[in-house]
Amino acid sequence: LAKTTQPISMDSYEGQEVNITCSHNNIATNDYITWYQQFPSQGPRFIIQGYKTKVTNEVASLFIPADRKSSTLSLPRVSLSDTAVYYCLVERFGGYQKVTFGIGTKLQVIP
Amino acid sequence: GAVVSQHPSWVICKSGTSVKIECRSLDFQATTMFWYRQFPKQSLMLMATSNEGSKATYEQGVEKDKFLINHASLTLSTLTVTSAHPEDSSFYICSARPKGRGLRTDTQYFGPGTRLTVL
Numbered sequence: 001l002a003k004t005t006q007p008i009s010m011d012s013y014e015g016q017e018v019n020i021t022c023s024h025n026n027i028a029t030n031d032y033i034t035w036y037q038q039f040p041s042q043g044p045r046f047i048i049q050g051y052k053t054k055v056t057n058e059v060a061s062l063f064i065p066a067d068r069k070s071s072t073l074s075l076p077r078v079s080l081s082d083t084a085v086y087y088c089l090v091e092r093f094g095g096y097q098k099v100t101f102g103i104g105t106k107l108q109v110i111p
Numbered sequence: 112g113a114v115v116s117q118h119p120s121w122v123i124c125k126s127g128t129s130v131k132i133e134c135r136s137l138d139f140q141a142t143t144m145f146w147y148r149q150f151p152k153q154s155l156m157l158m159a160t161s162n163e164g165s166k167a168t169y170e171q172g173v174e175k176d177k178f179l180i181n182h183a184s185l186t187l188s189t190l191t192v193t194s195a196h197p198e199d200s201s202f203y204i205c206s207a208r209p210k211g212r213g214l215r216t217d218t219q220y221f222g223p224g225t226r227l228t229v230l
Binding site for chain 1: 115117145147154155156157160170202204206217218219220221222223224226
């Protein structure tokens, strides 16, 4: 599966919109992108998933350009409780492929 | 829906003893379960993939005789750390892929993790 690259860390003030971009240059036709959030000493939590264009749910938006070689997770109006590590994963339809977690992006929200 | 539990949430044991960690999908059946290990300030590292009724597939560098995985049913997988040593101290996380029934079958649902400390 395609390797992902993300910024190691980001800082943001409360109330701002945060965009975290992930590169996945070798993504295949039957791959999709999933973002997870992890707090210290907890398992990762599903945030959002998409294949192309834009996906929005109650907590985030995911933007995927036409070439699908990158994706951007957008968190609107972050709060202190959004301080966490965010992982971008490339997963394959069919559900039987293992995935590799990258280093993730440590988001620090500042009051 | 899509809740995965792990038991225990934390465990402290003496060097040389064995520890069993359970991973259960509470409200769905899982075709595949994964076991990860996470050291402080590092990312999750996949240890093994297990499918119900078949032997687990271990990642390179993971000793299958030390980390015994049993996927007894579509809702339960266990990881046994045999003859644990201090270097096995870590955060162990399982995940499960749903078999269907309206959940995202292409997404992993993660357990809360188990903190293992070997003295």
